[in-house]
Amino acid sequence: MTADLTTATDPLAPPPRRRNRARWIAVAVVVVAAAVLAVLLRVAGSGGPSRPPTLENQLSDRIVAIMEQATPTDHHQHGHGSIGEVKGQVLCAAKTLGFEPAGAKTVAEVRIVYGYHLCAVVEPGRAWDFAQKLSGPMSVQLTEPPVVKVAEGGEGFQDRVREIIPPPYQEAALQELLDEDQMRDLRERFDKAFSKV
Known part of the structure; x- marks a missing residue:
């Protein structure tokens, strides 16, 4: 066997x-x-900054949405007089400096947001360094439609800031820039959009 x-x-x-x-x-x-x-x-930051859902961050996101959905005519009405004809996508980042009423706990309670913004226009042949950019202090009334006011640069800039930003936030508005995470996120979004135009 x-x-x-x-x-x-x-x-x-x-x-x-x-x-x-x-x-x-x-x-x-x-x-x-x-x-x-x-x-x-x-x-x-590879997938965008991880930000806690604070009221300030939610308001910044709201400002960004308003600015990115604005038409070229809207941008001129906001006070972006120095920008040429907008022919491309507008991408923005924003930082909240304050809001009214100051005691608001939710976005729905906020009537006006004071902030600082940077927007860049994505156009063919104009990489980041050459893109049209809009930046500076702003106020946004959260009405329907929203009312946006920006302080255009140049002579009389500080007076224009004082017209749209109340005293508690003026000093920050005159110095404020976006933080590194916001700048990195905006630049990455811009580069990604630019690669598709």
Whole structure:
């Protein structure tokens, strides 16, 4: 009689159960590493800045939406007189300096937002360094439609800032720039949009 060699087990081979467990551990390590990498990239800004949902951040997002949806005529009415004809997509970043009423707890309670903005126009042949840009202090009445006022640069700039920004926020409005995360996010959005025009 002959022995069936197909069912014989190798005494030196590890049990199949251990091999199965090692595979699951390897899969779990890969999944956890991928999740950690995704979180790190998000925090580092690769997917845009990770910002807490504070009232100030929500109001900044609202200003950005208003500015990015504005027509070329709207931009001129806001006070962006120095901008030429807008033929491309407008991308913006904004920072909230204050709002009225000061005790508001939700976006729905806010009537006016005071902030600082930077917008760039995405046009063919005009990379970031050469793009038309609009920046400076602004006030936005959250009415329907919103009423936007910007302080145009040049002679009399500080007086124009004082006309649209109340005293508690004027000093910040005259000095304020966007933070590094906001600038990085705007630049990345611009570069991505520019690559498609």
